[in-house]
Amino acid sequence: MKANLNFFYTLIFVVGLSVSCKKIDNGFLSDGIRYKDNTIYCKRGMSLIMSDRINTDGSTPPYQFELLNLRNESSGEPAPEVFFKQFDLLTFKPGMVFNAETDTTIELLNKKRETVKKTPMEFNTVSGQLVFNRTSANLPLGRYNFDVKMTNPRGEKLFPKLATIEVVEPSIDDMFKVTYQAATGSTAGEVFTGITAPKIECRKISNDGARVILKIVDKNGKAFNPKNGEIVKRGDRPMFETHVKFNPVQFTDNSLICDFEVAPFPLTNYIDKGGTDWGFLIYYRIPMKYVQVDGLPAHNVNPVFGFQILMEGTYEVEIKLPAVTRVTQ
Structure with missing residues (x-):
């Protein structure tokens, strides 16, 4: 009986040791991340157009996103380089705002503004949001899909054709x-x-x-x-x-x-x-x-x-x- 008990305790010890040595998964990376809408509209030439954030479906933070393989939806060809080209954009300096009472001339207004270099489309690597600015007037009309790579403590995963950008004329x-x-x-x-x-x-x-x-x-x-x-x-x-x-x-x-x-x-x-x-x-x-x-x-x-x-x-x-x-x- 004593020998049986010793064997039983030894078995529990071995099983416990094997469990303790097993690699524990570090967090969760969902297969179901998504945008609220699969089509993201870029109304070209507008001052600011911003998409929704990526819904991470409970994935463990922190996470980082990377936009990959932007291409024409119908032909599969890479999107035109104009998406990634920088243009001059006149914008307010950080902390500066317009005041109709005091900004009474273009000269006074321009003291609060500066010209910066911006691409028509910017991708936020933390939220997955797409942001389009006034220089999107240079983008060609059409539909363009893209992949997203997501990285978090669990690892990384590629999501092919996660969404489509449709460049349209504003109404x-x-x-x-x-x-x-x-x-x-x-x-x-x-x-x-x-x-x-x-x-x-x-x-x-x-x-x-x-x-x-x-x-x-x-x-x-x-x-x-x-x-x-x-x-x-x-x-x-x-x-x-x-x-x-x-x-x-x-x-x-x-x-x-x-x-x-x-x-x-x-x-x-x-x-x-x-x-x-x-x-x-x-x-x-x-x-x-x-x-x-x-x-x-x-x-x-x-x-x-x-x-x-x-x-x-x-x-x-x-x-x-x-x-x-x-x-x-």
């Missing part, structure tokens, strides 16, 4: 967004009544320059005449030119024209000297002698709107007042 919805739209009528005694909010539309005329042609029109599409005093400012509230003062706003017989120089426009929220944050808001008044509001005789019209243009070019922005008719003198 007007990518380049332009409405942030606010409202309107009121007001009497000579400054009694205000809400009226139907404006309808705001934008169309891109060309890729040249950095210009907004702003038109305020009645329900029939007839434009009010800023040059004739049919569109005037409202006290100390922000106007078109409040958001960028590099060039004087031009008054024509049917529009206000602003050369904004750099996108986005407005670059940032407008905060006045008293600390009030006006966002992107623009206030105007159409005097009552130039307008008839449905159901409200003898009222001024006060459109309030906000928008942002996210890419350089020439745009026509139309502010249509659905409850208003222009009165010609």
